Amino acid sequence: MHAPERLHCTRIVATPTALDTAAWPGGAVVLRVAADEALVAAPVELDVVSDPHAIVEPETAFCGVWVEVEEALAFLERECDWELPTERPAFAQGAVAGLPVKLWFAADGDDRVLFVVPAPFVVDFVERWS
Amino acid sequence: MTIRRLRISCPHCGVRAVEEFVHGEIPTIPEGIVEPEARDLDRAFMHTNAEGVVVERWFHAFGCRRWLTLARDTRTNDIPDNRG
Amino acid sequence: MNEAVERLVDLRWPSQVKSAYDVVIIGGGGHGLATAYYLATRHGITNVAVIEKGYIGSGNSGRNTTIIRANYGIPEAVRFYQHSLEMYGRLEQETGRDVMHATKGLLWIAHSEAGVRQERARAEINTAFGSKTEYVDPKTIQDICPQLDMTGQGVWPIYGASYHPSGASARHDRVVWAYAEGAMRLGVHVHQRTAVTGFLRDGDRVVGVETTAGSIAAGVVVSAVGGHVTTLASMVGLRLPIRTHQLQAFVTNRYAQAFGPIVASSGLGVYASQPAKGEMLIGAEIDRAPAYAYDAGHSFLRSCAFRSIALLPFLRDLRVLRQWTGVCDMSADYSPIMGFTGVPNLLVTTGWGTWGFKAIPAGGEQMAELIATGRTPALIAPFALDRFANDRTMADRGSAGTH
Ligand SMILES: Cc1cc2nc3c(=O)[nH]c(=O)nc-3n(C[C@H](O)[C@H](O)[C@H](O)COP(=O)(O)OP(=O)(O)OC[C@H]3O[C@@H](n4cnc5c(N)ncnc54)[C@H](O)[C@@H]3O)c2cc1C
Ligand SMILES: [Zn+2]
Numbered sequence: 260m261h262a263p264e265r266l267h268c269t270r271i272v273a274t275p276t277a278l279d280t281a282a283w284p285g286g287a288v289v290l291r292v293a294a295d296e297a298l299v300a301a302p303v304e305l306d307v308v309s310d311p312h313a314i315v316e317p318e319t320a321f322c323g324v325w326v327e328v329e330e331a332l333a334f335l336e337r338e339c340d341w342e343l344p345t346e347r348p349a350f351a352q353g354a355v356a357g358l359p360v361k362l363w364f365a366a367d368g369d370d371r372v373l374f375v376v377p378a379p380f381v382v383d384f385v386e387r388w389s
Numbered sequence: 390m391t392i393r394r395l396r397i398s399c400p401h402c403g404v405r406a407v408e409e410f411v412h413g414e415i416p417t418i419p420e421g422i423v424e425p426e427a428r429d430l431d432r433a434f435m436h437t438n439a440e441g442v443v444v445e446r447w448f449h450a451f452g453c454r455r456w457l458t459l460a461r462d463t464r465t466n467d468i469p470d471n472r473g
Numbered sequence: 474m475n476e477a478v479e480r481l482v483d484l485r486w487p488s489q490v491k492s493a494y495d496v497v498i499i500g501g502g503g504h505g506l507a508t509a510y511y512l513a514t515r516h517g518i519t520n521v522a523v524i525e526k527g528y529i530g531s532g533n534s535g536r537n538t539t540i541i542r543a544n545y546g547i548p549e550a551v552r553f554y555q556h557s558l559e560m561y562g563r564l565e566q567e568t569g570r571d572v573m574h575a576t577k578g579l580l581w582i583a584h585s586e587a588g589v590r591q592e593r594a595r596a597e598i599n600t601a602f603g604s605k606t607e608y609v610d611p612k613t614i615q616d617i618c619p620q621l622d623m624t625g626q627g628v629w630p631i632y633g634a635s636y637h638p639s640g641a642s643a644r645h646d647r648v649v650w651a652y653a654e655g656a657m658r659l660g661v662h663v664h665q666r667t668a669v670t671g672f673l674r675d676g677d678r679v680v681g682v683e684t685t686a687g688s689i690a691a692g693v694v695v696s697a698v699g700g701h702v703t704t705l706a707s708m709v710g711l712r713l714p715i716r717t718h719q720l721q722a723f724v725t726n727r728y729a730q731a732f733g734p735i736v737a738s739s740g741l742g743v744y745a746s747q748p749a750k751g752e753m754l755i756g757a758e759i760d761r762a763p764a765y766a767y768d769a770g771h772s773f774l775r776s777c778a779f780r781s782i783a784l785l786p787f788l789r790d791l792r793v794l795r796q797w798t799g800v801c802d803m804s805a806d807y808s809p810i811m812g813f814t815g816v817p818n819l820l821v822t823t824g825w826g827t828w829g830f831k832a833i834p835a836g837g838e839q840m841a842e843l844i845a846t847g848r849t850p851a852l853i854a855p856f857a858l859d860r861f862a863n864d865r866t867m868a869d870r871g872s873a874g875t876h
Binding site: 406414438445461463466 | 701
């Protein structure tokens with residue numbers, strides 16, 4: 260695993276319907292962190308969501324790293340004690356190696372997993388891989 | 390001794406260990422306490438600390454960062470409506 | 474003394490429950506039994522019953538990590554715990570029982586500049602109010618405890634510590650039995666497997682208790698029920714600044730070498746010592762959500778083991794033998810609550826949280842004096858329940874937090 264690098268994301272807080280129907284930039288990874296909140300791993304225009312009260316802000320507090328699925332699952336087998344999603348693509352979040360981690364399992368054919376970690380925990384995260 | 394178990398099912402994220410959550414007490418001042426000073430004292434220091442079912446809040450700090458409200462039996466740590 | 478050759482404890486169980494006693498003490502933990510013991514030995518008050526719902530010592534008094542120390546952070550607490558520590562030193566002589574009291578010294582480690590300031594302040598305040606604590610540098614720390622990783626695995630470097638040479642431990646159930654035996658020998662009744670289920674009232678006054686063995690009239694009722702105090706107090710409409718939290722601990726298999734002192738770290742939230750049998754005994758902080766359950770958890774074990782290994786790397790090679798839980802009466806200001814409750818004839822000793830084993834001798838002695846004289850002794854006056862209403866809280870979290 261390479262060290263996670265700073266992600267230039269956009270954080271969007273809006274009504275669940277507005278998030279469900281948003282036209283996200285092509286190819287961007289969209290992490291639905293809560294019913295009314297999305298973290299998009301790309302710059303996003305203000306008007307992508309239809310909610311006039313939406314909050315759309317750049318978010319640089321996270322780092323991310325893509326890991327081959329086999330290596331990722333071996334790590335998760337050891338460090339994660341909750342059930343992982345089986346469908347693809349899929350998003351999941353929770354304690355991994357005792358840290359708050361967000362996971363993006365890419366669509367079938369792209370056998371990789373994106374690990375997203377709050378920047379202050381990157382040192383600990385890297386340590387847990389060794 | 391029984392091995393712990395306290396798991397909370399977050400409607401957004403799924404079933405997780407209690408350690409992913411921050412606990413929040415819902416303060417309750419008995420209605421029988423009426424004088425403002427007595428109510429202030431109760432608010433500042435006293436606790437219902439029920440040995441039985443309590444309704445309380447849980448903040449999913451490791452996941453969606455939203456609050457849930459759940460009933461838990463403090464004698465068993467069982468969350469009847471929230472089996473994981 | 475060899476455990477095998479010591480004569481058995483002479484516990485004289487009463488044949489029946491009387492219908493009235495001068496004093497009824499609810500809870501057969503260390504505090505309830507010590508109160509009964511000093512009522513009998515110091516004040517000649519022996520028409521006393523201790524009502525215990527399980528067996529004596531089945532609560533926190535038989536579940537704790539047995540650390541005895543007086544290195545607290547406020548004058549009132551230093552004085553009180555120092556007195557208790559000195560009483561522990563004489564307890565074997567006083568009761569004629571081997572409670573395996575051993576003075577070990579206690580290191581309280583600082584991992585940061587802020588931690589250093591706190592441990593220096595602890596040493597100052599202890600010295601000023603009659604206890605012995607000195608600030609020590611890393612070199613001295615290593616002499617006292619060579620097993621410590623001074624780099625803290627690179628993450629928790631050891632900057633300094635306060636050293637409390639009189640820090641000690643004693644075998645918890647033997648302390649409970651010694652007090653029970655001494656009290657019962659003088660005629661105190663201890664009723665096991667009897668739960669208090671309510672109070673007898675005459676107007677405002679408490680005049681006795683309802684129990685699973687019938688009602689018992691009493692001149693004075695003392696609640697010494699540990700984590701269950703809120704449940705009992707609510708039966709007379711009394712609100713308390715108490716929350717009940719689970720506290721866990723574990724022991725490893727035998728560590729072949731001698732481990733002398735007691736080692737604690739606020740930064741890591743763990744502490745470790747070695748009981749006479751040679752295992753390593755490790756404790757940590759309370760669980761966050763209030764609970765009365767006795768379940769024990771794997772994530773506690775994992776995180777506590779991880780943190781204690783940062784301090785004492787040799788622990789990595791040991792195995793966890795047993796893990797258990799107690800339910801602690803945590804007070805809002807992390808200090809005990811002793812004395813009058815505002816409900817006539819009902820006294821309380823509570824707020825012993827995670828720190829009340831060391832207080833059993835002085836707590837019992839002072840409560841007995843209060844009952845016998847009807848006046849609050851000066852040593853425990855600061856710990857009265859009405860301090861919360863009078864803006865006189867005894868905030869001392871940094872000293873009471875874990876052990
Ligand atoms: C894991 C752990 C580690 C600890 N480590 C330390 C330490 O190192 N040093 C230290 O000083 N302190 C420590 N403590 C705290 C210490 O154990 C307690 O503060 C102390 O034992 C309290 O004694 P007690 O007599 O007040 O309560 P308990 O020993 O809990 O006794 C209360 C008794 O009341 C009984 N009871 C409850 N309700 C009723 C009822 N309705 N009717 C009749 N009986 C009832 C219970 O069965 C129980 O036996 C620790 C605690 C735990 C759990
Ligand atoms: Zn969640």
